[in-house]
Amino acid sequence: MPPVLDRTAYLERLLSVDRPGSGSILAFYEHRVGAICHDPKLMLMPLDDHLAHRGDGIFESMKYEHGRIYQLEAHLERMARSAEGLYLEPPCTWDALREVVIDVARASGCECGMLRVLVGRGPGGFGIDPAECPEASLYVAAYKFTPKDEAWYAKGLTAFRSAIPAKQGYLARIKNANYLPNVFMTREAHQRGMDVAFSFDEEGFLAEAAIANVALVDAQGALVVPEFSNALAGTTVLRAMELAQGEMPVTFRKVREDDLYAAREVLVLGTSSDCVGVVAFEGRPVGDGRPGPVSARLRALLQADLLASGTPFLG
Template identity: 30%
Template sequence: MSSQIYINGQFFAEDEAKISVFDHGLLYGDGVFEGIRIYGGNVFLHGEHIDRLYESAKVIRLEIPITKEEMVKAVEETVARNNIDDGYVRLVITRGAGSLGLDIRRTSNPQVIIIAATISLYPEEYYHEGLQLITASTIRNHPQALSPRIKSLNYLNNIMAKIEATDMGCIEALMMNHKGEVSECTGDNIFIIKDKIVKTPPTDAGILEGVTRNAVIKLAREAGYEMQETTLTRHDVYVADECFLTGTAAEVIPVVSIDGRQLGDGKPGPITHELLKLFQELTRSSV
């Protein structure tokens, strides 16, 4: 059966779900989005994702035409209509149709689009065997040019780094910021573990403040680990005992090598396993 796509209060079959070719989301990447997981039919960390969506929209002066409460209900109805038990929601807000120019005053009717589907970002074996990463030559956008805390429709920066990864036979790449510090990966936040201390770059390193990232930081602290949001270099990653990535779609996935350097014993480490287990328990507790 065809998926039911929500667009501005109405549901359409996949082949009938359309927006204008003059929408500035298409023409200029002018809009924001969220990716949200579904576990057992329930939308995971729903409030946190909706809050971030509205914050991103506010920063780019995009007025979402429905309230947060209405958005929550719209997402839940989309999930229910598509009978998704375990899956993923892509929530997109575009600037709306306008003229061939950058002036937002010449646009109207922002589009609220909600897609609910199943997802498998990485093959299952990578969660048991770990990922291999390369460092991309493409750096993260300068935070004074475009704040990485805005989850915008313009992902070309990430895509260029992803191309580098796939060209090298990897499926993810580490990105540095304009100061040469560790930022994040093309679609995930990065954590390392050294001497049982869990570390991750701070928000001012040019990262998206991930909802899953924040959940894992809380889990690590509750489990009794020292948790540091601190500046990291490639050297810190190379000599780490363990490394893992977090993201809504990726969840928690181990990394076992970067730029040809083996991390630890080349296998997912015990603290990574523990945090993955705790995160899985958290997702089940929401069901």
């Protein structure tokens, strides 16, 4: 039988336990405590938070580089929409939450990193009824991030059609904490020895990658983004579409697998990598089998936009 410990003994043992991933944590905040801490051994979530045992919650991932948080407002606006979709309110105002995010980035002591913001139903019981939880939970963590080097972008990605179907539309459009399909897609990519899986809906239309959006450049040179019927509207792909206006035609439409084979370029767009080209889909080369000029241009536009419009937090 394991020992039964009092508070002091339990905390002493807790602080002596090795914690995987501790080297990547820079700073974190929990609303119940109302403070920022740097010790990852204290980065804990109550077991009875419905976020933990029901997946009842939402999250956002944000990047910061050069002391600037990219698309902070866009991420928080999407988080507010997700919260509305789950009938969930954060434990503070959205303005206060925004300030906490900036404070955690500042406390990280780094110019470059990632931020994970989670709002859960909160602790209060192990049932399923949201009424168990008197107040929502809020967790914000900053962790290390090393941008990919030029060789990674020059190599490009290999992609395939996932056996995991696209999410139901009403769930796909909420950035919720249940990411099991995304986990399965990532596992599938490892098993197949490829970089990224693309999900398709029941009618055969392209939805998204595991943690990013997909777009293509068609034979006429237009940037084509699949409709968000069964996919999350990504902050990166939406901003890329805005930045590309005037340089190329931009459109939303349904995309089938055959469109990927006919495309000049296939692109993966997400928070951490901005825009990277797909060089092969299901073993067949995309275009000439190398990342194309549009992937490079969109990445350059996004990186310049971070410097121009990112939210500064240092000083």
